Amino acid sequence: MPRCLATIALLGAGLCAASFCPDAAAQPAQAQDTAALPAQPAQSAPQPGQSQDTSAAEVPPATAEAPTIELITMGAGDLLWEKYGHAALCVRYRDPRRDRCYNYGTTDFSDPVTLVWEFLRGQSKFWVSVTTPARMVHFYRDRLDRSLWVQRLPLAPEVARETAAFLANNALDENKYYKYHHYDDNCSTRVRDIIDRAVGGALSAATEPYPYTLREITRRGMAEYTFLVLLSDFPLGRRADRYPSTYEAMHLPFVLRAEVEHRLGIPPKQMYQRTGRSFNVTDPPSRWWLFLFALACALPALLTRLSPRLSSRAERLGLALSVLPGGVMGATMWFMAIISTLPEIRYNEVLLVLLPFDLALPFLSPRRRVGYARGRVVMLVVLLLLSAVGVLRQPIWALGMLALLPCLIAALPGATPAPSADDDRKR
Structure with a gap:
């Protein structure tokens, strides 16, 4: 996938x-x-x-x-x-x-x-x-x-x-x-x-x-x-x-x-003069659609985080599903920046927003997961503020939600999930 x-x-x-x-x-x-x-x-x-x-x-x-x-x-x-x-x-x-x-x-x-x-x-x-x-x-x-x-x-x-x-x-x-x-x-x-x-x-x-x-x-x-x-x-x-x-x-x-x-x-x-249909070349779709997509991606992490009946494995699975789109896009953008010679691809502020390391978030221990997530939340909030005041030029607010929302969910305190079979064996 x-x-x-x-x-x-x-x-x-x-x-x-x-x-x-x-x-x-x-x-x-x-x-x-x-x-x-x-x-x-x-x-x-x-x-x-x-x-x-x-x-x-x-x-x-x-x-x-x-x-x-x-x-x-x-x-x-x-x-x-x-x-x-x-x-x-x-x-x-x-x-x-x-x-x-x-x-x-x-x-x-x-x-x-x-x-x-x-x-x-x-x-x-x-x-x-x-x-x-x-x-x-x-x-x-x-x-x-x-x-x-x-x-x-x-x-x-x-x-x-x-x-x-x-x-x-x-x-x-x-x-x-x-x-x-x-x-x-x-x-x-x-x-x-x-x-x-x-x-x-x-x-x-x-x-x-x-x-x-x-x-x-x-x-x-x-x-x-x-x-x-x-x-x-x-x-x-x-x-x-x-x-x-x-x-x-x-x-x-x-x-x-x-x-x-x-x-x-x-x-x-x-x-x-063309006889077929005319084309829309002046009114592109709003970035709010990307924001709504980011909200949808965050739902698995949110639902599994707030449900005490689900095991920690289910919580990790929900978090993995939520970080997957942003992590894959981050890995792809980093790969493109490394191999490309085009300045409009190589010098990309999205590289600061979407990190492939986020894909490892579900596999960290609970303590390290929370620490990493909180660090990423701080980093992303700073980037969004820099974008709002014009230091960063690119429109990163919508795509930044792909990384911010899952990390925010992982960083916040929530219900304690039921232990999974793996957790019982570790005990």
Whole structure:
């Protein structure tokens, strides 16, 4: 059971962040699906690890025709990794057969366990893949039913040629791979940086703070997934509670689209409006649900503690059931902090709140159990007070109840339980 809980927690925690395309922020799976588009007569369907079009890797000469560069952004989709949107750049010529779209959200999703492990280690390998505008639009519009917007960038001919050459060079096998990061380096930030260079830093001038923290951004995008939203407070550390600049917030494709309109004066033209249901991406569930879960977890310890008819073995069993969720989560968070290279996971105040040592509480002698529990209560109360006055940034009050309530029950005087058979033998 603990191993199962730890596995679910590890995968869920990794997917909480790895789902960003904004990502993701790069919305990873979308790019892979884009690569899986049905082949057109002149092209074969590409595989995840291959270039989608060999001609797309040819860098155009400096004297070539000046193309048009377009930003394409996609709205939310049905799947978890589609909730934050997606972005791509398309290069268009007078001859549509030369048109290409560049997608920086491509990876291999066939092994999610390996994907989460590499994500935690900061080794997630993503790459830029290439397809045609027609195939990309077909995939997102006809297969995924996701809204599409296009913005034609106001670039001088020589800048447009340089941008097209950069994209083509970036798609070469020796250049196309990069290490993905859900906030700092994803499908949207790669596109953002290319546009920013082309427009002389107009986007990077957006240094004002964004109105939501990274944690709030993450929770809002997953608002439909109550379990994952509540789970996200565990692995996301102190860094997630800072306000990014608007430029940094362009790891979200919809923010990138809005800022291109605001700073470059290019209103988005909607190519397609989703016909399916709308999504909740603004109203995540309250942390009071996590608090209620902590209360439910504490019930076995409370009921067995207050019942004089139950043996000490039953009391220990009730306490074990109550400390199990917090202890397993604590062990999982400590494991993730040790193996991960990501600062938002490694520097985590939850590590002070949930300790794997709490799992030993039911196995201590009564005197040591009470002493340990009282020490933990003092520690947790101090941590909650530090959180209340702003010394600690993270919202630990609800998840802290997973540890505080069982320890509080174990620390308080209660009815003397009937001796168990083990106790009689010890006498």
